[in-house]
Amino acid sequence: MSKQRFADQYGPWALITGASAGLGAEFARQLAASGLNLVLVARRADRLNELGERLQRESGIDTLSVPLDLSRPDFMPDLEQAVGDREIGLLVNNAGFGNTGAFLKGRLEDDLRMLDVNCRAPLILTHALGNAMTQRGRGGVIMLASVAGLIPNPYFAHYAATKAWDLFLGEGLHVELKDKGVDVLSLCPGPTRTEFFDVAEVDEDKWPAAARKMIMDADDVVAAALKGLGRRSVVIPGWSNRLLVGSTRVTPRSVTSALAGRVMKMAGG
Numbered sequence: 001m002s003k004q005r006f007a008d009q010y011g012p013w014a015l016i017t018g019a020s021a022g023l024g025a026e027f028a029r030q031l032a033a034s035g036l037n038l039v040l041v042a043r044r045a046d047r048l049n050e051l052g053e054r055l056q057r058e059s060g061i062d063t064l065s066v067p068l069d070l071s072r073p074d075f076m077p078d079l080e081q082a083v084g085d086r087e088i089g090l091l092v093n094n095a096g097f098g099n100t101g102a103f104l105k106g107r108l109e110d111d112l113r114m115l116d117v118n119c120r121a122p123l124i125l126t127h128a129l130g131n132a133m134t135q136r137g138r139g140g141v142i143m144l145a146s147v148a149g150l151i152p153n154p155y156f157a158h159y160a161a162t163k164a165w166d167l168f169l170g171e172g173l174h175v176e177l178k179d180k181g182v183d184v185l186s187l188c189p190g191p192t193r194t195e196f197f198d199v200a201e202v203d204e205d206k207w208p209a210a211a212r213k214m215i216m217d218a219d220d221v222v223a224a225a226l227k228g229l230g231r232r233s234v235v236i237p238g239w240s241n242r243l244l245v246g247s248t249r250v251t252p253r254s255v256t257s258a259l260a261g262r263v264m265k266m267a268g269g
């Protein structure tokens with residue numbers, strides 16, 4: 001898609017949650033290069049400000065940093081007040097985190113917070129901004145799902161379940177909103193070099209070599225997503241991830257799920 005068509009369909013502003021690190025920061029860089037202005041949302045204000053100032057200098061776009069904890073039940077009025085009348089044409093529901101380990105040994109509060117950030121916040125944001133987009137007859141939503149959302153994963157069970165939720169919401173809305181001019185894409189990355197595994201306390205160095213080889217760079221994952229937006233309902237970046245997902249169609253779920261659990265347990269689960 002040309003830069004002008006991209007801006008016409010998804011501009012003038014994109015709102016990216018989880019823009020302070022990893023895939024969110026990379027979405028910010030690539031969308032700034034496409035000429036969109038950016039609302040950057042995450043908890044770490046210093047990182048958002050630094051990224052925003054750099055993108056303003058380098059790409060000549062406008063940015064707005066909104067330091068916000070998306071696990072707060074009442075985050076939306078504060079976000080709406082900060083955003084004001086800026087027209088959001090693209091929502092990137094990216095903020096998220098995972099934790100590993102035996103489900104029953106984890107703290108319920110952490111899992112509830114994960115549910116809030118990974119599922120509740122995208123639900124609220126997509127509802128609010130999706131309505132404005134359908135009224136304009138244009139726009140886009142990217143849901144950060146995961147390969148983990150396609151394979152039940154012992155010792156990563158609740159995280160994988162939240163990503164299955166993101167995937168299902170995105171795929172359903174892709175069909176519902178298509179005729180209203182709004183493109184919805186579910187992005188299913190496999191393991192990607194970001195801060196995710198540090199937060200989840202996963203030591204990827206303990207994975208088997210074949211699994212370590214699958215780790216992708218964030219710029220390739222984001223480029224695949226932006227290429228697929230408006231054309232596809234789901235993007236799985238990287239041939240090895242597509243092969244893995246393809247193999248789950250011919251292998252019983254109990255087998256792939258047990259294997260996924262073994263890999264996760266090796267790495268700290």
Ligand SMILES: NC(=O)c1ccc[n+]([C@@H]2O[C@H](COP(=O)([O-])OP(=O)(O)OC[C@H]3O[C@@H](n4cnc5c(N)ncnc54)[C@H](OP(=O)(O)O)[C@@H]3O)[C@@H](O)[C@H]2O)c1
Nearest residue numbers: 018020021022023042043044070096146191192194195196
């Ligand atoms: N990396 C992978 O292997 C991988 C694979 C598949 C899917 N994903 C998905 O990709 C998305 C981005 O993850 P990443 O890999 O880029 O991880 P990351 O580097 O750890 O970045 C996560 C982002 O989410 C934000 N965030 C976390 N909790 C938040 C909260 N309570 N309120 C607001 N923002 C919050 C973080 O910002 P603050 O800490 O500043 O709040 C950070 O900007 C997630 O949805 C993840 O599930 C990642």
